[in-house]
Amino acid sequence: MPILNPRVDIPRVLLSVLFLSIMIIACLWVVQPFILGFAWAGTVVIATWPLLLRLQQLLWGRRSLAVLVMTLLLTLLFVIPIALLVSSIVDNSGPVVNWATSGHMSLPEFNWLRNIPLVGDKLWQSWHSLLQSGGRALVAKVQPYIGTTTNWFVGQIAHVGSFVMHCFLMLAFSALLYWRGENVGMGFRHFAYRLAAQRGDAAVVLAGQAIRAVALGVVVTALVQGILGGIGLAICGIPYATLLTVVMILCCLVQIGPLLVLVPAIIWLYWTGDTTWGTVLLIWSAIVGMMDSVIRPVLIRMGADLPLILVLSGVIGGLIAFGMIGLFIGPVVLAVSYRLYVVWVNEAALPDEDPEELVEILEGHTPKSEETPH
Template sequence: MMPAAPPHVRPEQEGGPRRARLLMGLGLALLGLWTLHGFLPALAWGGILAIATWPLYRRTRQRWPRHGHDILWPALFTAAIALLVLLPLGLMAIQAGREAGSLLAWLQQAERSGLPVPAWIATLPFGAAQASAWWQETLADPGGAGELLARLNGPEVLSLGRQLGADLLHRAVLFGFAILTLFFLFRDGDRLAAQLLHLARRSFGPSGERVARQMVASVHGTVDGLVLVGLGEGALLGIAYAVAGVPHPTLLGALTALAAMIPFGAPLVFGAAALVLLAQGAATAAAAIFGFGMVVVFVADHAVRPALIGGATRLPFLLVLLGILGGVETWGLLGLFLGPAIMAALVLLWEEWTAAH
């Protein structure tokens, strides 16, 4: 007896189950994102660090291959990246601890005898008399200085300190999860990348894979344009700080490098260094530091950085700048890397959709 032939399914009847699977998948994806929303920044930072260091990791693993579970290179690279982040922070914390004693002694002296008017106020090009009078009435008088310091030691400052401590603890936890994510991405990165490219091709066709590759390339370009250029600016200005006699030039150079990763951030640091020199009476050195810093920032922001980021992302300078600033405003520090990647994907889609066929 011949088996019955399967019923013929018409194409319009297949659409219902396909739409149901699509809706179910979308719903589960949104539910998963909502469940993990508190850890998404850690996952994103782990992904950005993995993408930025993947070429070096891949070359190292190919040069000295491992067999079996292959956890040696993922563990070593993860530990090295964690140390690159933690060591500068530890040095800054040690330096801050050393300065805390001097700051406390300075505050106690100011409360007992007030603060004399510094000599550099008299050299101000305008407002010197008003500033000197305000200082004499407020800070030079022990009563006025004590009243001002009492305001600084009020409940608002204590509340701010508790909030800062809670925020630091939260960021430390996120950093721990980012490092853990980085280890697993190093270990399983090849398989995960292949799965993501397959998903992009299956969902959006060839353009989906091109967009994914362009976003990865934009992260590489942004890391080179922001991190490496920022480190270069910090090194140059750190040398300038040491030559000009700015206190703690190494620490200020590290702060300059961190600030230089954000557009228009470095002038805040070398401007403060110039003010410190001006307060010490070294007006020429202060002007030299500020002028040299502006030259370094101008060259970096208008020549080196757009070439590195724009060359990798194929974006004009205006879109690079808008992507970085808009990304920082929307996503925080993650936006430094997400903003240009999103703009690069949009530009690629725009070029494909508007191309003449």
């Protein structure tokens, strides 16, 4: 006698799924204020975990001392610079906005061009001919857009309070993750193994490699270039050096590079007649501008080899989606997804058939190689 399949209780299944969905949404709603801070902390801890283990060995195997030292290092790297930057932005944003919107902005005269041998007079005359033929009208047309753009950037600074809050959450979560990092990591691996067995466990390892690659190759490179560029600006006497250092770090994070700030600073030094410091800053800018081509590939290969377009898209998209914290979260999300996608695709072998032959087969034609000779 055939055994009938038990009847599927569809309402029970639907209600179970609905209950689980409500519980997941409720949990996410409760922890929503802490998600970005925890994600940032996870990125920092994964990237610096080898350093923690090294410190633990040097500090007589005491995890508590290693966690304390790492927390102090993170405070020095994030909290103190951010506090100084916020203070500098508050002090300097007013004069910048007033200058951009005052209506008295004009193109420079560049009288120092006359001192250039042979071609100096011609360059000066050509520049003043441009000014007389409409240069000032061009400035008048561009100025409203400059003022609007400046106001937009300053308006974004209003969200710096949220960024500071996430920064403190990052420090708190980082200390906890440093202290119980092995247990947390095993918990993620256990959950992934429960979902997809060995593939899930491998996915967690690949995600850690991608996070380390982004943190080392993008963030560290941007900080090194921005800080070194800022040191050069301060030594050469450029005003608002701290604020310009922030701009340089942001430019490096979005893969534009520090020259967007350094080149106008060099021009300003030559324009004001300080050719000595202008030359010094020119040489220093050439060194700083080329550092990313040496540092970034080495650091990225420590984690995983990632396409530059992926990192660029992650930085810009993260900035738009999450604000300043998205500079760190955006590329990490795309990098992890990319690594998992590549591994999943590579589980299958590459197709070795001729594409044209496959098209003919799909269209119902006989391939030329199988045609019988007449």
